[in-house]
Amino acid sequence: MKDLIFDDFQNAVNDSLLRHKSILDIITKLEESNGRINRAIAKSVTNCGCIEISAKKQHMPSDKDDLDISDLKNCLKTHINGDLCDNCREIIEDEIGNNFFYLTSLCNVLNLNLYDILLKEYNKMNTLGKYSCR
Template sequence: MKDIIFDDFQNAVDDSLLRHKSLLDIITKLEESQGRINRALAKSVTNCGCIEIHAKKQPSPNNDDIDMDSYKKQLNTHLDGTLCDNCREVLEREIGNNLFYLTSLCNLLDLNLYDVLLKEYNKINTLGKYTFR
């Protein structure tokens, strides 16, 4: 069922993309949309203040025998707070635009978005925490 939603989305993107059919248009719009996500996040911190960033050096494992689960618990997101409704709405819109252009790129290259997601999902499930991302 979920693959149908992805396929329907991918087809809807293909039907609605009119002005930016060129590969160059799509990749620059994809990059621009990523910048807009970053800008919306920055504005959530600097203008709204609903989230705060408290960054510091992440701890390094002391030896090769470290347990990955306990190491993961030591890592910090550097993020405090939660998005307010307005910032959440802006970020959802910007992430949606990013998905639109990512899907447009998939369409242009004859890649199925669901297949790409499924391969990444399987890789993560196979390697688990050892993907080291």
Template sequence: MKDVIFDDFQNAVDESLLRHKSIIDIMTKFQESNGRINRAIAKSVTNCGCIKVNAVKQYFPTGKEDMDIKDLKKYLKSHVDGKLCDNCRDILEREIGNNLFYLTSLCNILNLNLFDIILKEYDKMNTLGKYTFR
């Protein structure tokens, strides 16, 4: 069922894309949409203030050879304090949706199936386990 949703989305994107049909247009629109996501996050911090970035050096404990990789997660931080307000959440969802549109457009123009790509990445994560951490 999930592959049908992805395929339907990919087909709808293909039918919707008219003005920016060139791969050059799609690449630059995809890059622009990435920038708009970053800008929306920055405005959530600097304009709205619903979230705050508290970035410091990540702490990696040393000398604990018996520590499991799962234990390491409790030491690593996202550096985000707070929670997105409804307005900032709506803006970010819209920008991420736009980004997905252009990502899917790239898949379409290059004859790639988005669902298959997600499955391959998911399988890689499951197969490699902790060695796929990025």
């Protein structure tokens, strides 16, 4: 069932993409959409203030011999304080949706199946688990 949703989405993107059919248009629109996501997040900090970024050096335990990989998750921080307000959340979701559109367009022009890519990545994460270290 989930693959049908992905396939339907991929087909809908293919049917609706009219102006930016060239791979050059698609990759530049994808890059532009990445920038718009980053800009929307930055504006959540600088214009709205619903979130705050407090970035500092990530601290690792000093005794690395006793460090278990599962402890690493508890040591590393996101550097985000607060929660997105409804307005900022909606804007960021819209920008991520646009990004999905152009990512899917890229898959279409290269004859790649979005669901197969997602499934392959999911299986890789399940196989490697926390040892994928991303």
